[in-house]
Amino acid sequence: MARKDLLDIASLHREEIEFLLDQSTSFKKLFTRSVKKIPALEGKSVLMLFYEASTRTHSSFEVAAKRLSAEVTNFDVAHSSITKGESVRETIETLQAMRTDYIVVRHGHPGLPAMIARQTTASVINAGDGAHEHPTQALLDAFTIKEKFPDPRGKKVLIIGDILHSRVARSTSTLLQKLGVEVAYLGPGSLVPKYGPATIPRFTDYEAAMAWAPDVVYLLRVQLERQDVQFFPSVREYHRVYGITTTRLAEIRDRGLYIMHPGPVNRGVELCDAVMDYERSLITNQVENGISVRMAVLDWLTPGGDFPKQEAYIAQQKAGSPVITP
């Protein structure tokens, strides 16, 4: 069953995830051909609505859409001051009048892509809404892990860093759990909330977290710009306590653990320079896989379907119910 929108991982069924990951594999095969473009979305329009700057996600979606032969337009919001909900609603009216087929949206306010989805016939893809969700990042992470572990059930992923502000942590851990992967969090007590999902062990001590025996270490970007108060004393202390230092890299190499990071990396903070040359670092694989996963998502969604009324939509979303019920 295809959907109109991709707003979160929480409401996705396991079968839908498996389907999307399978499709991504097929799309990735195209990359080795000399002509990488297919006409799947010929005549369709994709509108990029990025209220927060993001070169990586933005260009990944753009490449994915173009490889499917869609027409890509950028709605220029980056330099304007319109970030409040009120003006967003005026923008939505404009977008609805334009009858675009897809809207890829990133915004600092959680739930805002869902609001756009309720008010347009376009298929809306959440490219990150505040600290809420980033579903395509989760899909590309799962895809990258499945390339190394075709049956990932029972594997262990340790997510390190600012869990509190991270939409990546939320989406990726939700998705991995749906695939039977075990997830744990590690970070400073001020950034790993006690009220996170009960099914996810929570560590504040690096050694204790390594004793949990992870297969993959997933480092989150330290987002100093999201912190309205100080959550840890200094970047130097963070690196020493929670970062992958040269000494720790040696242990990781011995154990043969994979390292992931959603990018962009703060070198010397989450990880030392040497990690970039580590043979089991999957950081560039993640970037590459982002394109095929986003192609699969665009291809899967069905724009122009119905124009759901708010209540009906919410009921439908609730029926497809959240996953991590702690």
Add this chain to the structure above:
Amino acid sequence: MLLLQNARIASENSPALVESDVLIVEGIIQEIGQSLAIPEGARVIDARGRVLMPGMFDAHVHFRAPGFENKETITTGSEAAINGGVTGVVMMPNTRPALDSATAIATVLENAKHRSRIPVYTSGCVTKNREGKELAEIEGMRGLGVKMLTDDGDTTADPAVLLRAMQYATEFGMFFASHCEVPELAGPRALNEGVMSYRLGIKGSPACAEEIIIDRDIRLAHAAGAHVHIQHVSSKMGMETIRWWKSRGDVKVTAEVMPHHLMFTDEHIGDYDTNYKMNPPLRTQADCDALLAGLIEGVFDIIATDHAPHTPFEKAQDFISAPNGITGLDTALVSLYNHFVEPGKFGWDLVVKRYSAEPRRLMGLPVAAIEVGQEANCVLFDTTAETTFTKEFMKSKSQNTPFIDQTLKGRVDLVVLGAEILLER
């Protein structure tokens, strides 16, 4: 002349309803008894099976005038009150301009006289423009009958300012109502910090942000010998703090709880439903349960709605951009009946005591009761009927309520104030 036959009369003193006829002559309850003779020219209403109670009194409402008449006016607000079975209200002073002077208060009271069919009282600000810095002209407001001082919506941040205000105004027989929140802890978003805020990815407001000020303000009142009234308590430990202070018996403290904090939790926010966005925020089931216990026990002296209208346009934004607050007057009595009286959690006596008698006592007003010699001030309520809260049903200018389009048990059939029938269904 109005004769209500076989009504079941509710009072604050007894859980049992007493079936009786009630005769109202020239706005005064003249006779209560079995099978009263029908006087010539009297209008007779068969009230059999229906509950007759005093009109409710809401000591915490926002009528938005002056300054935000697009959300509510004194007329639409007071009509919403009548619609919900409420026959008297106290406005909060967070209007524009703020009600921080005798002039501003006089204007509101003058308007209310002409634009409302029920008495509208108002509280006054503690500080000028609710900024928490300079004291408002408190004595001037007292001269116009203001009893309650509050910067509702904003905690008076500097404890020294509040302490001085308490020392000053207590001499005038006035009391303080506290909106309790440490802004540095609460942050800008009205959502309880916990499992739900984490799942939605919104910075939450921890219950301790509220509890700290509850304790602080009672301590200040203790030091100043003042009376402090704690507004809209939402947390279990907040309730326990008040209970502890009350048990000491050496400080005058009263407190209020809102229907929505008794009925809903942060789980109701679901997919960012802004009709559940309010301040203090909805918390957990454990908090709801504790608040209900506190109400039954008497830790909370009064029920009030914090009626807070906002236009559909404002509330239709995303959760972060939308303003805090929900309306409460149109739905007041029916929602209490549906959620608590009908399921047997508490009786009509509690509703009458906590939502009619005690709020009037708090404001130093005579209590309305269905008794001979009293001015008629009563509501007839049908427990077998239902009410559907459509947009058309609401008399408030705004419809930002979780009850919109819901059908609840119970219906306000008749509202009488003095010689006038304010509402009849």
